[in-house]
Amino acid sequence: MNALTDELSTAAIAGEPGALRSVYDALAPRVAGYLRAHGSADPEALTHDVFLTLYQRMPELTGGAAGLRTFTFSLAHARLVDELRARQRQPVSVPYVPEDDHRASDSAEAVAVRAIGSEQAVALLESLNEGQREVVLLRVVAGLSLEETAATTGRSVGAVKQLQRRGLLALRTTARAHGVTP
Template identity: 40%
Template sequence: MLSVGLPFPQVLAAAQAGAGWAFEHLYRELAPSVTGYLRLHGALEPEDLASETFISVFTGLASFSGDEGALRAWVFTIAHRRLVDDWRRRDRRPQHAEVGADVLESRPGGDAEEDALAQLGSATVQEMCAILPADQRAVILLRILADLTVEQVASVMGRSVSAVKALQQRGLATLRSEFGRPGDTLGAGPAMSGMR
């Protein structure tokens, strides 16, 4: 995850001590994937939710302990909670604004998102996400964009590992049936190789 050249414990310790460069580095490394996750989940203002997520991350960072994977899982847990809160707010106060079909094309994302968009095209990614129920979409996006393990996704979503595996399996089966060509197996590429 970290490309600054320093070991993760040093970057984390510097961020926990209040070093601006360390905060900035963590944000640069994680924000594109967080924003992509929120955007592909239909958040009307993904950048705003990402900002709220990182305010919470930086506020609570002093009490965090763990490795890089644990940090990613913790950040995406916060992002997922912000997303659920946003859904609840929208249910209470329905919005009439519509998100245009070109929303993904007009806003750059992280490396995983850029790779997926380059390979599949933004319209296909939107179409793929739109056909999945929210819980299956969350599992697939957390596994691909956030690069979380099944156990970490279960923690983020507040579900059991077996429930997450079932959601992943159903989501991939839906995507295969909708988008797979005869003789083609969706999930054979590098992005989904570890998801079986």
């Protein structure tokens, strides 16, 4: 994974194609992880939408790498909120046609063994309140600094610190109670 630096940000803002690709390589996996963790129906499509918007608005950016990262996750958050609101208004309904389904099914045991890790992680995150979950995902999954997380969520740095501390303590307690950690 490429590191996002101020020099890379400056080159990307100037429109250098290689720099734009490097910005994408540095941030896209974290953006997709953030969107996936929040339940996006299509995190890859939203990630691409975030970067299309980012590239269009790149000349307006300030703040170097930190500003670019903060703006990127602000876009991701806005796109996620839009998707979730749209889903609430009009759920997606796709008819099932058995004749067109050519998938092979794994055994129930194989599916359970594969899914248990991610299910436990999602269940642990769901045990947090919305503010704690938001801050923990931005800080841990997205790798944002306290200041970047505060800017993205519209909270003070102190509030972000408290939400992170309380969220991590709650995760530790819940994980121990469910035997997830030693």
